[in-house]
Amino acid sequence: MNINIELLKEFEKTIDTINPETGDIPIKILGFGEISLVFEIIGDPEQLAYKRIPIFENEKQVRRHIWAYNEYCKIIENDIGIILPEHKVIWFLDDKGKIQFYSIQAKINPESVGNKIIHQVSDDEIEVLILLVLRELKKVWTLNKENPDLEIGLDGQVSNFVLIEYDSKNPNVTENSKLLYLDTSTPMLRKNGMEAMEAELFLNSTPSFLRFLIKAFFIQDVLDRYYDLRLVIIDLLANFFKEQLPKIIPRLIKRVNIFLKEEVSEFQIDPITFIEVQKYYKSDKMIWVIFQKARRIDRYIKTKLLKKNYDFYLPEKIKR
Secondary structure (H helix, E strand, O other): OOOOHHHHHHHHHHOOOOOHHHOOOOEEEEEEOOOOEEEEEOOOOOOEEEEEOOOOOOHHHHHHHHHHHHHHHHHHHHHHOOEOOOEEEEEEEOOOOOEEEEEEEEOOOHHHEHHHHOOOOOHHHHHHHHHHHHHHHHHHHHHHHHOOOEEEOOOOOHHHEEEOOOOOOOOOOOOOOOEEEOOOOOOOEEEOOEEOOOHHHHHHHOOOOOHHHHHHHOHHHHHHHOOOHHHHHHHHHHHHHHOOOHHHHHHHHHHHHHHHHHOOHHHOOOOOOHHHHHHHHHHHHHHHHHHHHHHHHHHHHHHHHOOOOOOOOOOOOOOO
16 A cells, blocks of 8 residues: 555645645545545545544554554454455644544445445345344454453444445345445454553544533443444444434344344344334434534634634534
8 A cells, every 4th residue: 555645744734624625635525424534635546545533642642543553453354354445544743743644545436335335225135234244243242252351342334334346337235245344443442441542532523612521421432332232233223314214224123133133142132122223313313413513613613713723524414
């Protein structure tokens, strides 16, 4: 993977996080997370997807995160057997001496990502896709069960999985299809109960007037859910509300419960109900809507009143 750091440094010189596609280095937005911007550089022969994560304040923090990232990816790939795209993380100081951090992956066909596929295939094939995801999750929690001093977390939302060799002109999902996992930039890894990454760094993306409350009541709860297989599955199901496919959720719940009974009975996970998936989604939706509104207020204060830069990209209103 050949990464042109000088090109990224040039990109940082003119980036406008409100309108990131208007800088001197032409980019195309591929996606975004709650704190990150994912883009490709137009004309880049390397065909890479760059995830910009501007949360680090010193080199010590960066080096710890890189160690956690590398350890997480190694375990995911070598010990668990989940397929990852070619990947790397880099960091550098921009011309203002500020740390800029990028998680970089080989670009994949955007039409082959799970949240695109579910709008292209039949309900039967969506069910098969979810079964494939569940079997990837099983690999993770099997490792956790066999290694009491090690715990791996995973974000199981369908948007984090890519169907390998998927043909969008002839969409097809079978039980023999193979998946690739995308979301490795937040290395959810615990050794002897200790978080490998410095989770509080993600508070840097939150408005200063909310940080105490988020730290006290929110951040640990968000992290913990990704180490709990049942909650990861509920989160996977609840995301179909956001994807505007609520009618298929009861069918998927039925399939999930068969999976829990027949394929992961050793975990003794209680069956999942529609009511709790719906309740989970409503709660999660409310939290993120409030959070994004607070971030917009924070951006206005910093950029309009204090005339400072705002480091994070905030997408337009997300349909939830």
